Amino acid sequence: MRANQRTLGIMTRCQGSHFIDKGYYKKLTLFGRKQGIRVFVFSPRQVNFSSRTVAGFEYRNGAWQSDTFPLPAFVYDRCFVGPAYRNYKPFVEKLQNDRNITFLGHGLSGKWQVHQMLIHSKQLSPLLPPTELFTHSALQETLDKYNAAILKPMAGTHGIGVVRVKRRKGDFEVSGRSKDNQPFRRILQGEAGLKRFVSTFTNGRKFLVQPYLELHTPDGSPFDVRVLVQKNGEGEWETTGRAVRIGDKRSITSNLHGGGKAVPLAPFLSRHYKPALQTRIMQTIDQVAVELPRFLEQSHGRLVELGIDVGIDTAGNVWIIEVNSRPGRTVFTMINDPAAQFHSITQPVRYAHYLMKERVGGY
Incomplete structure (x- = not known):
């Protein structure tokens, strides 16, 4: 395997030397180095397709250093979809169509498209709110x-x-x-x-x-359950962790960016639901974690990780609220779950290593 075939490019939006999640990408880089994989960060807008190089950043000697790199053999897509994504989309698509580049996974298009896929699953469709x-x-x-x-x-x-x-x-x-x-x-x-x-x-x-579903605690605090599922070093789906996100009472959502907090799942359920209901809720969440990524991948194509947001209403019914193909992992730091925190960071590199060994092509 040539040297550039053991490279993993983290594709994200960069404004000059500014990009988000630097702490996460630093840990990815250091773990990748231990696996013999060179990891760097780049913007799809900085690719030179003629010279097959890209301007990017690599963490070395204790700081992020700018450099020009050969196009990576593998790409970890962290370009968040939003209004500004249209400025990146043509460059992303050109990279996706490059036969010499393998994406660890292809990002989901949007909430409506995901709903249209999941509604065809007999197991999952009853858990989808009417949309x-x-x-x-x-x-x-x-x-x-x-x-x-x-x-x-x-x-x-x-x-x-x-x-x-x-x-x-x-x-x-x-x-x-x-x-x-x-x-x-x-x-x-x-x-x-x-x-x-x-x-x-x-x-x-x-x-x-x-x-509107009553997805809140008895005192009116909105909450949901973030389930992180990822491909492991054998190319199989695995549940990395679960955490409850609780929002401010003045809010209708539980997102951490809106001032929410995170707590472990089991103690939270024991505080708010009877034992028999706790068991049923956990079984349903586990079913979703196993069934959803496999079913979605059949319709969508290769995925590397998913953040599944699950709601639980006041009667204990479980609902699939949202599925994110570029999930955050802050919740596991907030609930002090070092095992989930470690796996959430290392699994993308393990999966990249698996693809490098197998030389699996894109869908």
């Missing part, structure tokens, strides 16, 4: 049936832009997080007032409509 593409009529139908609805952007993270609409006597209460991730609450007069607000808030962006 529609946003139109004013779809919102009204959901409110007529459930009295409360959730609006969420099709491409978004950290709970930004997620809004709850509750029908009240003659008016509507709207609460959630703005595009600046600031919590807000407003009372809107009648259906005309609601329509004006929603038109301005969505502003032509694509949103989904779902019934």
